[in-house]
Structure formats: structure tokens, C-alpha cells
Amino acid sequence: xxxxxxxxxxxxxxxxxxxxxxxxxxxxxxxxxxxxxxxxxxxxxxxxxxxxxxxxxxxxxxxxxxxxxxxxxxxxxxxxxxxxxxxxxxxxxxxxxxxxxxxxxxxxxxx
DNA sequence: ACATTGACGCCCA
DNA sequence: GTGGGCGCCAATG
Numbered sequence: 001x002x003x004x005x006x007x008x009x010x011x012x013x014x015x016x017x018x019x020x021x022x023x024x025x026x027x028x029x030x031x032x033x034x035x036x037x038x039x040x041x042x043x044x045x046x047x048x049x050x051x052x053x054x055x056x057x058x059x060x061x062x063x064x065x066x067x068x069x070x071x072x073x074x075x076x077x078x079x080x081x082x083x084x085x086x087x088x089x090x091x092x093x094x095x096x097x098x099x100x101x102x103x104x105x106x107x108x109x110x111x
Numbered sequence: 112a113c114a115t116t117g118a119c120g121c122c123c124a
Numbered sequence: 125g126t127g128g129g130c131g132c133c134a135a136t137g
Contacts, residue, residue: 032119032120033118033119033120034119034120037119044119044120044131044132044133045119045132045133045134046118046119046120046132046133047117047118047119047120047132047133047134048119048133048134048135049118049119050117050118050119051117051118051133051134051135052118053118054117054118064118067118068118069118069119069120070119070120070121071119071120071126074118075118075119076118077118080118081118082118085118113137114136114137115135115136115137116134116135116136116137117133117134117135117136119131119132119133120130120131120132121129121130121131121132122128122129122130122131123127123128123129124126124127124128124129
């Protein structure tokens, strides 16, 4: 039988490209929002990347925590996921300072 | 259609 | 190094 229509965001082709690119970021490395956008062919769309990540379901297998901003900082407020993100990164060997910063020169992923 | 809102980024003080 | 201002762009109200 047909299931009820749920208010679920439609994944566009561009969204899929982003998911795929994000999935290819290895553990222990990080990328920036802008970098990710550029890698999938959409320069200047860093905010779009942030929007996609924000809408990810909680149980997603995507490594959303490997995405930080161009200043090398975790963009999420600590109380709203930022702390969790820092823990996940440290767990895979990324050095994160107590105030949520990562040295991009050391940990940025380059495809 | 217009205004506001962001998991952003670059420039400059 | 840090913060504020402004630009950018899609999503929302």
C-alpha cells in the first residue's frame, strides 16, 4: 500500500553530488564549507552547504563533523552540536583546541 | 514580490 | 589574531 506523504525535503542532483563528495572525505581530515561547494562545482555557495548539513537527519552516515569554516573553526555553537563535533573529530585523530579550532594547514583534506 | 535568516567567506580596522 | 561589515545565495516568512 502507498505510504502517507511525509514532509521530506527533495534531494536534487546537486544535493547528491554534495553528499557523495562529503562521503569521500577520509576520517582524520577536514574540509571547509566553501571548499566543499567548490569541489562540487558551485563556488560561492558555502551557505548552501551549511543549509544541507543542517537538514541532514540525525542518523545520517555522512561525516558532517568533518566540515568546518574557512577560519578553521567549528561553526556550530558548542551547546548545539559543536561540542559533539569536536569529540567526533578528536576521536579520529584531528587536533581540536578547547575553543573549537583546527589547524587547516595540518588537517585539510585535498582530493 | 519583499524582508529576513543562516552549520559561510573575504576584507579591513 | 579577532571582530565587524558587507557580499553571496537559497530558503522562509
